[in-house]
Amino acid sequence: MGRxxxxxxxxxxxxxxxxxxxxGGGGRETSELLNRLIFSRLPIDLKRTEGGIGIxxxxxxxxxxxxxxxxxxxxDSYTVKPLxxxxxxxxxxxxxxxxxxxxxxxxxxxxxxxxxxxxxxLDMSILEKVMSSFLKVVNDENVPLIGGDLKVMPxxxxxxxxxxxxxxxxTKTPIVDDGIKIxxxxxxxxxxxxxxxTIMALQRGIDVKETGLKSDVKALTxxxxxxxxxYGKYIHAARDPTRGGIAMALNDWxxxxxxxxxxxxxxxPIREEVKAYSDMxxxxxxxxxxxxxxxxxxxxxxxxxxxxxxHSLGYEKAxxxxxxxxxxxxGFVLLKTSIGGFRIVEAPIGSIVPRIC
Amino acid sequence: MxxxxxxxxxxxxxxxxxxxxxxxxxxxxxxHIKIMNFCGTHEWTVVHYGIRSxxxxxxxxxAGPGCPVCITPSYAIExxxxxxxxxxxxxxxxxxxxxxxxxxxxxxxxxFEAKAxxxxxxxxxxxxxxxxxxxxERGEKLFFGIGFETTAPSYALSFCKGIVPEDFYFLSVLRLxxxxxxxxxxxxxxxxxxxxxxxxSTITGAKPWREIARNHSMPVVISGFEPLDVLISxxxxxKMIKEGKSGLxxxxxxxxxxxxxxxxxxxxEKVFEVSDAAWRGIGIIPSSGLELTMKFSEYDAYKxxxxxxxxxxEWVSDLPKGCKCAEITLGLAKPVDxxxxxxxxxxxRPIGPCMVSSEGTCAIWARFGGGGLAxxxxxxxxxx
Amino acid sequence: xxxxxxxxxxxxxxxxxxxxxxxxxxxxxxxxxxxxxxDIVMVHAGVAITKMSEEEWEEEQRFLRELLxxxx
Numbered sequence: 077m078g079r080x081x082x083x084x085x086x087x088x089x090x091x092x093x094x095x096x097x098x099x100g101g102g103g104r105e106t107s108e109l110l111n112r113l114i115f116s117r118l119p120i121d122l123k124r125t126e127g128g129i130g131i132x133x134x135x136x137x138x139x140x141x142x143x144x145x146x147x148x149x150x151x152d153s154y155t156v157k158p159l160x161x162x163x164x165x166x167x168x169x170x171x172x173x174x175x176x177x178x179x180x181x182x183x184x185x186x187x188x189x190x191x192x193x194x195x196x197x198l199d200m201s202i203l204e205k206v207m208s209s210f211l212k213v214v215n216d217e218n219v220p221l222i223g224g225d226l227k228v229m230p231x232x233x234x235x236x237x238x239x240x241x242x243x244x245x246x247t248k249t250p251i252v253d254d255g256i257k258i259x260x261x262x263x264x265x266x267x268x269x270x271x272x273x274t275i276m277a278l279q280r281g282i283d284v285k286e287t288g289l290k291s292d293v294k295a296l297t298x299x300x301x302x303x304x305x306x307y308g309k310y311i312h313a314a315r316d317p318t319r320g321g322i323a324m325a326l327n328d329w330x331x332x333x334x335x336x337x338x339x340x341x342x343x344x345p346i347r348e349e350v351k352a353y354s355d356m357x358x359x360x361x362x363x364x365x366x367x368x369x370x371x372x373x374x375x376x377x378x379x380x381x382x383x384x385x386x387h388s389l390g391y392e393k394a395x396x397x398x399x400x401x402x403x404x405x406x407g408f409v410l411l412k413t414s415i416g417g418f419r420i421v422e423a424p425i426g427s428i429v430p431r432i433c
Numbered sequence: 434m435x436x437x438x439x440x441x442x443x444x445x446x447x448x449x450x451x452x453x454x455x456x457x458x459x460x461x462x463x464x465h466i467k468i469m470n471f472c473g474t475h476e477w478t479v480v481h482y483g484i485r486s487x488x489x490x491x492x493x494x495x496a497g498p499g500c501p502v503c504i505t506p507s508y509a510i511e512x513x514x515x516x517x518x519x520x521x522x523x524x525x526x527x528x529x530x531x532x533x534x535x536x537x538x539x540x541x542x543x544x545f546e547a548k549a550x551x552x553x554x555x556x557x558x559x560x561x562x563x564x565x566x567x568x569x570e571r572g573e574k575l576f577f578g579i580g581f582e583t584t585a586p587s588y589a590l591s592f593c594k595g596i597v598p599e600d601f602y603f604l605s606v607l608r609l610x611x612x613x614x615x616x617x618x619x620x621x622x623x624x625x626x627x628x629x630x631x632x633x634s635t636i637t638g639a640k641p642w643r644e645i646a647r648n649h650s651m652p653v654v655i656s657g658f659e660p661l662d663v664l665i666s667x668x669x670x671x672k673m674i675k676e677g678k679s680g681l682x683x684x685x686x687x688x689x690x691x692x693x694x695x696x697x698x699x700x701x702e703k704v705f706e707v708s709d710a711a712w713r714g715i716g717i718i719p720s721s722g723l724e725l726t727m728k729f730s731e732y733d734a735y736k737x738x739x740x741x742x743x744x745x746x747e748w749v750s751d752l753p754k755g756c757k758c759a760e761i762t763l764g765l766a767k768p769v770d771x772x773x774x775x776x777x778x779x780x781x782r783p784i785g786p787c788m789v790s791s792e793g794t795c796a797i798w799a800r801f802g803g804g805g806l807a808x809x810x811x812x813x814x815x816x817x
Numbered sequence: 818x819x820x821x822x823x824x825x826x827x828x829x830x831x832x833x834x835x836x837x838x839x840x841x842x843x844x845x846x847x848x849x850x851x852x853x854x855x856d857i858v859m860v861h862a863g864v865a866i867t868k869m870s871e872e873e874w875e876e877e878q879r880f881l882r883e884l885l886x887x888x889x
Contacts, residue, residue, distance in 0.1 A: 431791045
């Protein structure tokens with residue numbers, strides 16, 4: 077409904093004198109801040125790139141048109157507390173994150189650069205461990221490390237370690253969010269919310285047993301490369317739904333395409349332990365971050381084949397979770413609940429905090 | 434195992450379908466029915482699972498005063514903000530983190546903003562977590578003690594067992610549910626039946642709700658929080674109305690005992706005494722609050738920081754002008770009746786407290802498409 | 818007003834207990850009498866407020882069956 081979106085726009089515009097944590101949460105506040113600080117202050121020619129994709133079309137990364145095909149580039153800074161968690165650490169996260177962004181643009185990663193900022197006094201063994209995991213991903217995924225930087229800041233000026241990575245890729249046909257079409261099926265490659273749930277649990281002092289929560293952080297090369305080769309032209313949009321979870325990504329898509337995306341609660345793959353944990357703190361799994369999940373909008377004619385193909389690649393939980401529909405009311409994500417009712421899935425607001433009531 | 438079987442209560446299936454048709458069958462022969470819930474978590478279940486969209490036209494579900502965050506008086510929020518900016522470490526539940534005060538304190542209107550302005554604020558999941566963290570925190574600490582009967586035992590046991598560190602002060606904004614339920618019913622006019630709060634009842638037992646059922650001659654059902662629980666409770670209320678019955682039924686038997694939780698009540702009585710208390714935007718409701726007894730006064734934030742509670746005769750509304758949170762809380766109005774709802778008051782920039790808490794009626798409606806929006810979209814795109 | 822979920826008690830230590838929520842273990846305050854390992858408790862804001870009862874669950878099921886069958 078136009079009224080609703082308009083209201084949100086107006087509401088976000090109020091004066092704020094301090095940077096809040098939620099400004100970096102990846103939700104609506106982040107978009108609004110970026111718009112105010114950057115997007116609205118550059119002329120259109122300095123936001124786009126001829127024949128390619130700049131910040132005029134927000135996506136996982138940018139695409140530059142070359143004589144033949146495109147160069148894809150994506151950059152991200154990684155901070156996480158704790159630095160080590162079941163399933164990975166900040167080094168693995170930083171390498172996989174940027175590689176996945178390139179993959180989700182339809183690109184084949186061809187090189188990665190990193191910039192590491194370390195706090196004075198950090199145990200050398202910690203830095204070594206982080207860099208080893210970073211390099212292991214570079215090795216396993218066979219993406220050359222082609223540049224980098226390392227800085228040390230005085231104690232207290234930065235919190236332990238921040239890793240920034242940028243990944244370069246190439247493709248003939250980039251996948252862009254606005255390629256999404258009415259009728260497309262929405263597919264996820266695996267279970268939802270694993271990373272976000274694990275990190276939040278650790279931060280809340282919950283004892284995560286071996287059988288319990290585990291981050292899904294991984295590079296999606298073994299999924300996306302065969303998938304792009306086999307079904308590339310049928311994949312109309314692809315996202316790596318990190319911060320803000322699939323709730324944020326689907327809201328972006330519904331707005332970009334002026335559609336209503338309908339998802340079905342009973343079709344969402346969610347691990348029991350993630351469900352139990354998010355129930356405990358009363359947080360929405362759809363808003364939790366994922367670090368090894370692909371969210372796709374696929375031509376309905378091949379959607380079932382795509383899911384089957386994903387299963388054959390070892391992504392056993394891949395599933396069609398919904399579809400893109402058309403209506404007078406636009407830009408909403410609607411969820412059909414397990415008991416047959418309906419609710420709207422909102423784009424996340426603020427930081428995710430546990431609730432007692 | 435019991436736990437797995439409870440999972441069934443969250444899912445669709447035969448029982449859900451059977452209950453839906455039972456509700457429609459029962460409602461056919463009845464006039465307009467207004468069922469009030471007294472618990473924000475019930476309202477959450479209703480909207481989260483889209484239960485209103487499953488109801489016949491003549492069955493109206495309305496939300497009552499069941500949100501401890503929404504009714505927390507502004508003076509307490511303002512004091513907590515002020516103390517956090519003065520270097521006292523303030524612990525709060527996530528629910529109250531963004532709760533806006535009426536008056537800004539040094540330009541700050543919530544604990545969330547206070548933190549960004551250098552205030553010492555930490556969000557915790559439990560009082561026990563706060564106690565553990567406070568042990569390693571130098572200087573004075575404060576707990577922003579919201580909650581109803583359900584939350585009170587965690588404080589009571591911690592104080593009695595002596596695990597609360599020195600200079601950790603407790604700002605009690607604890608409130609009691611039955612007095613508020615009585616008050617709301619005296620204002621709201623005709624209600625056909627009540628869905629009573631399941632988790633509050635694990636502590637209080639059935640007695641206070643039985644009295645309400647008797648005093649107001651209506652069906653009252655103590656309900657669990659899964660969608661199936663709520664549908665069972667609605668069907669039970671309709672059936673009782675049809676049979677001309679009033680009185681109390683416990684639907685949530687797996688968790689609620691007739692006499693409640695005596696152990697928890699004993700501890701609560703040791704640590705707290707009942708007092709008249711302010712409900713935000715509503716006023717002073719007699720015997721509806723809990724404050725620390727003399728024996729535990731060394732932990733009492735009201736004493737340590739000389740915080741004055743408003744008296745009944747000097748009480749003035751602590752809601753922003755025009756905000757209908759109090760009426761909505763009492764079930765007298767719906768969010769869509771408020772001139773600010775989704776205009777200047779949104780989850781991003783809340784004006785009133787009902788837009789903040791995850792169980793504030795306005796926030797729930799705005800976030801999940803209450804007031805018919807979700808159903809409208811579903812019909813539009815052909816999935817309803 | 819009060820969010821609570823069931824968990825399984827894995828260890829009791831005086832008035833505190835460790836409770837397992839599908840693999841996430843959390844220390845909570847026990848405000849319930851006679852809780853032992855293996856019991857299912859409802860936990861709200863880090864405090865166990867009630868013990869779930871198998872027998873009462875059966876009662877609840879009987880109540881539901883009777884409601885659906887139209888008996889009273």
